[in-house]
Amino acid sequence: MRVPPQDSSRLTVELINTGSELMLGRVLNTHQQWLCRRLADLGYAVTRQVAVPDTGHDIQQAVRESLARADLIITTGGLGPTSDDVTRELIAQLLNKPLREDAAILAQIREFFSARNRPMPERNRVQALVPEGAQVIANPHGTAPGLAIEIRPNPFRSAGAASWLILLPGPPRELRPLFNDAVVPLLHRVRPPEGEFVCRTLRATGVGESRLQETICRHLESLVGEGLDLGYCARIGQVDVRLAARGPAAARVVERAETIVRRLLAPHIFGTEDEQLEAVVVRMLTERKFGLALAESCTGGSLADRITNVPGASAVFPAGVVTYSNAAKQSLLGVRAETLARDGAVSEAVAREMAHNARERVHADCALSVTGIAGPGGGTPAKPVGTVFVGLASAGGVVVERHFNPYDRETFKQATTQQALELLRSHLIQTG
Amino acid sequence: MRVPPQDSSRLTVELINTGSELMLGRVLNTHQQWLCRRLADLGYAVTRQVAVPDTGHDIQQAVRESLARADLIITTGGLGPTSDDVTRELIAQLLNKPLREDAAILAQIREFFSARNRPMPERNRVQALVPEGAQVIANPHGTAPGLAIEIRPNPFRSAGAASWLILLPGPPRELRPLFNDAVVPLLHRVRPPEGEFVCRTLRATGVGESRLQETICRHLESLVGEGLDLGYCARIGQVDVRLAARGPAAARVVERAETIVRRLLAPHIFGTEDEQLEAVVVRMLTERKFGLALAESCTGGSLADRITNVPGASAVFPAGVVTYSNAAKQSLLGVRAETLARDGAVSEAVAREMAHNARERVHADCALSVTGIAGPGGGTPAKPVGTVFVGLASAGGVVVERHFNPYDRETFKQATTQQALELLRSHLIQTG
Numbered sequence: 093m094r095v096p097p098q099d100s101s102r103l104t105v106e107l108i109n110t111g112s113e114l115m116l117g118r119v120l121n122t123h124q125q126w127l128c129r130r131l132a133d134l135g136y137a138v139t140r141q142v143a144v145p146d147t148g149h150d151i152q153q154a155v156r157e158s159l160a161r162a163d164l165i166i167t168t169g170g171l172g173p174t175s176d177d178v179t180r181e182l183i184a185q186l187l188n189k190p191l192r193e194d195a196a197i198l199a200q201i202r203e204f205f206s207a208r209n210r211p212m213p214e215r216n217r218v219q220a221l222v223p224e225g226a227q228v229i230a231n232p233h234g235t236a237p238g239l240a241i242e243i244r245p246n247p248f249r250s251a252g253a254a255s256w257l258i259l260l261p262g263p264p265r266e267l268r269p270l271f272n273d274a275v276v277p278l279l280h281r282v283r284p285p286e287g288e289f290v291c292r293t294l295r296a297t298g299v300g301e302s303r304l305q306e307t308i309c310r311h312l313e314s315l316v317g318e319g320l321d322l323g324y325c326a327r328i329g330q331v332d333v334r335l336a337a338r339g340p341a342a343a344r345v346v347e348r349a350e351t352i353v354r355r356l357l358a359p360h361i362f363g364t365e366d367e368q369l370e371a372v373v374v375r376m377l378t379e380r381k382f383g384l385a386l387a388e389s390c391t392g393g394s395l396a397d398r399i400t401n402v403p404g405a406s407a408v409f410p411a412g413v414v415t416y417s418n419a420a421k422q423s424l425l426g427v428r429a430e431t432l433a434r435d436g437a438v439s440e441a442v443a444r445e446m447a448h449n450a451r452e453r454v455h456a457d458c459a460l461s462v463t464g465i466a467g468p469g470g471g472t473p474a475k476p477v478g479t480v481f482v483g484l485a486s487a488g489g490v491v492v493e494r495h496f497n498p499y500d501r502e503t504f505k506q507a508t509t510q511q512a513l514e515l516l517r518s519h520l521i522q523t524g
Numbered sequence: 525m526r527v528p529p530q531d532s533s534r535l536t537v538e539l540i541n542t543g544s545e546l547m548l549g550r551v552l553n554t555h556q557q558w559l560c561r562r563l564a565d566l567g568y569a570v571t572r573q574v575a576v577p578d579t580g581h582d583i584q585q586a587v588r589e590s591l592a593r594a595d596l597i598i599t600t601g602g603l604g605p606t607s608d609d610v611t612r613e614l615i616a617q618l619l620n621k622p623l624r625e626d627a628a629i630l631a632q633i634r635e636f637f638s639a640r641n642r643p644m645p646e647r648n649r650v651q652a653l654v655p656e657g658a659q660v661i662a663n664p665h666g667t668a669p670g671l672a673i674e675i676r677p678n679p680f681r682s683a684g685a686a687s688w689l690i691l692l693p694g695p696p697r698e699l700r701p702l703f704n705d706a707v708v709p710l711l712h713r714v715r716p717p718e719g720e721f722v723c724r725t726l727r728a729t730g731v732g733e734s735r736l737q738e739t740i741c742r743h744l745e746s747l748v749g750e751g752l753d754l755g756y757c758a759r760i761g762q763v764d765v766r767l768a769a770r771g772p773a774a775a776r777v778v779e780r781a782e783t784i785v786r787r788l789l790a791p792h793i794f795g796t797e798d799e800q801l802e803a804v805v806v807r808m809l810t811e812r813k814f815g816l817a818l819a820e821s822c823t824g825g826s827l828a829d830r831i832t833n834v835p836g837a838s839a840v841f842p843a844g845v846v847t848y849s850n851a852a853k854q855s856l857l858g859v860r861a862e863t864l865a866r867d868g869a870v871s872e873a874v875a876r877e878m879a880h881n882a883r884e885r886v887h888a889d890c891a892l893s894v895t896g897i898a899g900p901g902g903g904t905p906a907k908p909v910g911t912v913f914v915g916l917a918s919a920g921g922v923v924v925e926r927h928f929n930p931y932d933r934e935t936f937k938q939a940t941t942q943q944a945l946e947l948l949r950s951h952l953i954q955t956g
Contacts, residue, residue, distance in 0.1 A: 116569075141574070399825075413856070417843060
């Protein structure tokens with residue numbers, strides 16, 4: 093039984109997620125994973141996560157218990173304008189701090205609504221209330237600001253050691269930038285991570301998790317002995333390798349590990365940290381001043397969607413077509429009726445014509461095409477559900493790959509678009 | 525502030541998820557949602573969920589705290605054969621019960637390996653250990669059995685009221701059948717759920733969370749008095765209204781609430797439970813045997829992606845184009861150069877031509893078009909980032925709406941595609 097001793101010098105962080113929809117199992121708690129991962133990558137550790145319904149007893153009890161244990165407590169949710177948004181009020185009550193209306197927040201909330209040509213509902217006024225002494229974390233993405241409260245002395249903790257309590261709004265697109273832009277600097281100010289913590293994530297594609305692990309782990313053994321923490325995270329069409337270390341030798345250990353992994357896994361490594369394959373591809377196209385056309389069937393626009401998620405994509409992506417029907421493959425892409433009749437829509441020949449013709453019609457430097465069977469229907473013994481052809485047309489001609497992705501529709505799309513982007517990335521590397 | 529009183533007659537359930545990978549944010553906690561949803565639908569309520577690392581202090585402390593509060597505690601994970609699987613041993617230690625090797629379990633584990641033609645690793649023997657007095661829950665899907673322990677009297681609870689502690693293995697494909705086949709019957713034996721539990725989620729679009737609440741809450745007051753539990757969950761371009769009740773009148777209360785909400789919010793309600801707007805639209809198109817064409821600019825294929833996420837979309841979606849550049853708007857969609865020069869690509873006139881021409885070129889019954897400024901660049905004072913025009917062409921002509929979605933790129937796409945799908949849904953309802 094491995095029970096490591098508690099490290100009393102490290103900052104202890106607890107997370108409290110509020111919301112009856114969590115307790116009723118109506119939504120998935122994605123905040124836990126996101127916040128825990130961000131904190132771990134910054135060198136902090138979450139020692140406990142608690143979810144409670146948005147009712148008085150539970151939120152107050154959970155916050156009181158966490159204040160008795162932790163240096164930093166982050167709550168999520170319950171800052172909205174509706175009647176079940178009670179976190180702000182309950183915490184002010186627990187801490188015995190009066191709520192005061194903050195004129196600057198109120199002005200921001202009014203501004204939020206007037207920018208949308210809508211009157212501010214009276215209910216939203218409650219979001220301008222701030223417990224006395226709390227720091228306001230401005231929220232550019234919504235109406236509920238975050239709040240940061242230093243509890244010093246902390247009446248719930250033995251010896252009265254101070255704690256920080258941070259309240260974040262529930263919607264992920266508000267919570268995430270608030271955490272990155274305001275909570276991270278506050279954390280670094282309050283308690284920098286002990287010693288040095290270095291974490292490097294390398295992202296690989298075109299190689300499975302087991303084979304990747306077999307390839308690298310033997311060569312990293314001695315560094316693991318020197319404190320390297322090696323982790324793997326398998327995603328769809330992608331494996332992330334996490335190299336981390338703590339202490340004075342951390343940077344050297346991680347750097348040596350990275351060199352080894354890159355040597356063993358090149359050309360599979362496409363990026364680092366949170367970099368997406370589509371961002372790498374758009375960057376490479378931009379550097380080469382190349383235009384990309386897309387001709388999608390079974391991926392249904394998700395390849396174009398991924399490319400256009402990257403800011404600046406408009407400079408390299410003039411156009412794509414989504415030709416689901418055979419008629420559209422003919423009229424919009426000029427695929428020949430004979431080819432469709434002879435080989436079927438899901439075939440090497442159709443993928444070839446789609447890529448070739450998309451490149452010509454859009455006057456692009458290169459074009460990707462995808463045709464396959466996403467399922468659940470449409471499979472045959474020769475071409476079962478999951479069969480897909482991915483084509484790439486460039487000045488050098490057309491290449492087509494066949495893949496097999498027998499998954500649900502959304503996973504199929506993710507896996508297939510990953511393969512298409514990787515085909516283009518390899519081509520761009522090879523042609524320089 | 526709505527703080528309902530605690531109902532002391534109800535069974536209180538707490539959930540403890542163990543695993544350092546949870547605390548490091550390396551995996552998503554899907555057990556919480558699955559178990560909470562199952563328990564809620566069975567009429568029980570989870571009052572707290574806790575996640576802790578798999579180390580001694582944390583698991584023991586969490587179990588002790590839950591034993592002081594709850595009638596039933598379910599732990600997940602930590603029953604495997606490796607060194608970080610410590611739950612069984614730590615709980616036996618906490619309860620001061622010796623661990624004994626169970627010959628029947630050991631035989632099952634040996635059988636599990638021999639059925640797979642593999643020798644049993646010696647480490648797996650630890651999985652046959654059972655705390656004295658515990659009931660064994662056989663696990664046909666793996667090697668770790670579940671355990672159920674009645675703690676009577678419960679030394680951690682005032683008045684010593686009994687509690688049940690149930691230990692389940694972590695892999696979902698083992699945990700779920702064990703819960704259904706063994707925990708549910710045990711729950712019913714220990715404490716049958718009080719009356720019935722009914723939960724209904726209605727999904728609305730085109731109305732903000734505050735205004736939605738202002739519209740309905742006054743009219744639901746008397747039902748709240750009769751036990752209706754009313755919750756809201758704001759998503760991008762969507763608000764979910766949750767209506768729940770317990771006890772003999774539950775079905776009647778929820779049904780009356782649904783009638784009131786539907787009367788007040790129609791036509792904003794588009795679906796129930798987990799139904800997505802794109803699935804509703806595909807269903808309506810399928811019923812009418814209508815074909816839909818898409819002409820996207822700033823949404824970059826995400827509208828096509830949402831439509832094609834719905835199984836069966838191929839019957840109603842022949843084709844779409846993603847025309848990011850002005851040249852492609854002209855060549856693929858026949859938008860006139862004069863219109864682009866006069867009004868700009870982001871304009872009512874271009875949205876109109878895109879929808880009209882897409883409908884004609886694809887020979888579809890209707891077509892949606894989108895042109896706007898997703899940002900971060902490209903805004904002007906007259907058309908700031910977030911400005912978007914959504915067009916719908918049908919047999920009755922073309923309509924264009926102007927919206928303002930000043931968000932990050934992915935949220936912009938989600939909000940805009942929601943507005944486009946809603947424009948089509950309203951049109952299909954109105955035209956019957």
